[in-house]
Amino acid sequence: MTIASIVLSAGLILVLIGIWGMLTQRNILRIIVGFMLMGTGSHLVIVAIGYVSNGTAPIIDGGLSLAEAPTRSVDPIPSALAVTAIVIGLAVTAIMLAYAIRLYQARQTLSIDAFTDSKW
Amino acid sequence: MRRGAAIVLIAFLGVIFATIAASYSQRSSLPELAAAYVDLVPRELGAPNVITGILLTYRAFDTLGEVAVLFMVAAGVGLLLGAGGEERDEVQAGTRSLLKETPPTEIVQNGADILVPLIAIFAAYIVMHGHLGPGGGFQGGAVMASCVLLLLLAKPDYRIKLVHLSFIESLAGLLIVFVGIAGIVLAGGFLDNRVLPLGEFGAFFSAGAIPVLSVLLGVKVGCELSVIIERFRA
Numbered sequence: 001m002t003i004a005s006i007v008l009s010a011g012l013i014l015v016l017i018g019i020w021g022m023l024t025q026r027n028i029l030r031i032i033v034g035f036m037l038m039g040t041g042s043h044l045v046i047v048a049i050g051y052v053s054n055g056t057a058p059i060i061d062g063g064l065s066l067a068e069a070p071t072r073s074v075d076p077i078p079s080a081l082a083v084t085a086i087v088i089g090l091a092v093t094a095i096m097l098a099y100a101i102r103l104y105q106a107r108q109t110l111s112i113d114a115f116t117d118s119k120w
Numbered sequence: 121m122r123r124g125a126a127i128v129l130i131a132f133l134g135v136i137f138a139t140i141a142a143s144y145s146q147r148s149s150l151p152e153l154a155a156a157y158v159d160l161v162p163r164e165l166g167a168p169n170v171i172t173g174i175l176l177t178y179r180a181f182d183t184l185g186e187v188a189v190l191f192m193v194a195a196g197v198g199l200l201l202g203a204g205g206e207e208r209d210e211v212q213a214g215t216r217s218l219l220k221e222t223p224p225t226e227i228v229q230n231g232a233d234i235l236v237p238l239i240a241i242f243a244a245y246i247v248m249h250g251h252l253g254p255g256g257g258f259q260g261g262a263v264m265a266s267c268v269l270l271l272l273l274a275k276p277d278y279r280i281k282l283v284h285l286s287f288i289e290s291l292a293g294l295l296i297v298f299v300g301i302a303g304i305v306l307a308g309g310f311l312d313n314r315v316l317p318l319g320e321f322g323a324f325f326s327a328g329a330i331p332v333l334s335v336l337l338g339v340k341v342g343c344e345l346s347v348i349i350e351r352f353r354a
Contacts, residue, residue, distance in 0.1 A: 002145075002146040003146070004144065004146040004147070005141060005144055005145075005146065008140075008141050008144055009141045012137040012140065012141055013137075015137070016130060016133060016134055016137065019129075019130065019133065020126065020130050023126040023129070023130075024123065024126050049144075050154075051146060051147070052146075052147045052148065052149065052150055053146055053147065053148045057254070058158055058169075058170040058171060059168055059169045059170065059171075059253060059254065060162050060168040060169075060170075060322075061168060061252075061253065061322075066162055069158050069159070069162070069170075070150060070155045070158050070159050071149070071150075073150070073158055073170070075147075075150055075151065075154040076154060076157055076158060076170045076171045076174055077153065077154055077157065077174065079171050080171050080174045080175045080179065083171070083175060083256075083258055083259075084175075084182060084183070084186050087186055087189075087190065087258050087341075088186060088189055090262075090345075091189055091190055091193035092193075094193055094197055094348050094352075095193055095196050095197060095200075097352070098196070098197045098200040098201050098351075098352070099200065101200075101201060101352075102200055102201075
């Protein structure tokens, strides 16, 4: 079991748990937690794809000299994408929680069953 | 969604994911684009941290888009949770009276007295060393916002002046765009970091405009997250 496939499997399992949580839970806060789990799982998948065997972080310092950097470092692009993805995940969670607060103020309950009958 | 349908869907997705995970084999060498980046960033940009070089120069336009997303979120949370003048004062008076009855414990208060300056220094260190080691604008800004959160938890009377923070955040965003336009005028393109001298590799003042962009990003992200936290408070 290589490192990349362990982290990849962990990320995919987290995505599955998150999707299951979003589909079956009734409390709005638990649905939001499911969404966050799905997001965290996808970040793990992104970072796992970038791993190179026996690689180290792509930072040139005492541990990794300039000459051996192209052969011994990990792929930097998925890490950069993961930074962006984490920040945007945080932003989406903030908006979801704000909506949860407003929904609670409207109906005094956090269960989404109270909102299923507001169709036309 | 009903239990049965959810289980069928999760099983189906599980089969697809298992196929993906089983057929993935770990790489033994960098792909071409990554090898080019790892080679180019120390050479052309003078930054030892390849990831910060990518995020703040080669892919700086995506970082600018992400900054715009954060700004939209701060505005959106302000719209959803920013009550009008009277309602907000009423809610805040209620919260304050509740907190007078159960003030934060001694551990929280004394711990905050010690930790808040340390966290602020650590956040500044992360932001300013973004081009030399792990870190950068986003990471340092998030740590700064956690410092503000600790302050809000320990001192319930602490008021954040939202007007000042919004002004600072907008100013930082404007300065990022100006640095970008200076890149068009003085160097290779938008948000090129060679507007400032590259300096000696690995020194504190090196890598051109990357530390400047890091600091501006850190200030902007820290202010935005603090505004979001403050809005969730009352």
